[in-house]
Amino acid sequence: LGALGAPADRPLDAGPDGLRGITSVDLDAARQVVEGVDLVAASDVDVPLLGLFGATKTFGPQKGLDDADLLEVDGLLDAWVDAVCGPTPAQRRVADAPGAGAAGGLGLGxxxxxxDRRPGVAVVAEAVGLDAACADADLVVSGEGSYDHTSRSGKVVHGVAQVAGRHARPCVAIAGRVTVGAREMRAMGVxxxxxxxxxxxxxxxFxxxxxxxxxxxxxxxxxxxx
Incomplete structure (x- = not known):
């Protein structure tokens, strides 16, 4: 938003820590830059920005945040939402939308x-002709960094497995780490x-x-x- 010209009383390019004390963000200039542009937010996760199921709680531990860090970062993002959206529940509702927490909050921006937010795997699957490719394959292989409980939330492996399943093709995954059991895995179609x-x-x-x-x-x- 800062790169598109949105002025604020704190730097918008310094990560969550740079948002300390933020109270004001004006989106008018940024919105003028993209006026008339058809924006599609293709995200592979559908998490909101804040809270127990938000971006910080879901992905923070993967990035090395401990429990104290999680609370602090979520608090900074909560203040950010007040500044950029407004303080009332109705104004803040966009931060609870599916995908608002994608890419550390890029989704909200x-x-x-x-x-228009669309599941990323659906956008890519359509672009590469995944449906037809799966129909012609004997085995479908997908992958991601960490195959875990968040993988069902709109991520690539789950989406690819759904397409493979429609054609009764087996799907396997290669990941950096795997933390789901066989039963949960098969429930996801893998x-x-x-x-x-x-x-x-x-x-x-590594x-x-x-x-x-x-x-x-x-x-x-x-x-x-x-």
Whole structure:
């Protein structure tokens, strides 16, 4: 929003910590820049910005925030919502919209500019012809950094598995880490999930991610080949 010209009484390019003490944001200039532009916010998660199921609580631990940090960052974002939206529940409602918490709050910024939020996997699937590709495949392979309880919330693996399921094709996932059990996995439409940390080891996965991923993919291919 700052890059599009929205003035504020605190810097908008310094992360959550830069928002300390923010009270005023004017979106008029930013909205004028995108006037007449058809904005589509394609997000792979449908979390809101704040609260127990918001961006900070959901993704903060993945980024290294401890319990104290989670409360502090969520409080800073709460003040940000007051400044950019207004203090009343009706004014703040946009921060509770699905996808407002995507990309650390980028989703909210786009929604404030009038964007139409669509599930990212649906946008990409349509663009690449995923439906037809799955129909022609014997096996569908997807992946993400962490295959966990948030993966059902609009993320790529779940979306790809749904398309594969429509054509009765098995879907497997390769991820950095896997923390869901077999029953939950199959409820998401995934037959098996393979974790790089388990199969290639943490040290190699971080030192040579491309090579480690190739080795894991080769193992998966051997498992599922005819």
């Amino acid at each position: 786009l929604l404030l500019l009038g964007a 037959e098996s999930a393979y974790a790089m940390l388990d199969l290639a080891g943490e040290e190699r996965s 030192a040579d991610p491309s090579g480690a991923l190739a080795d894991v993919a080769e193992r998966v291919a051997r498992t599922w080949s005819r």
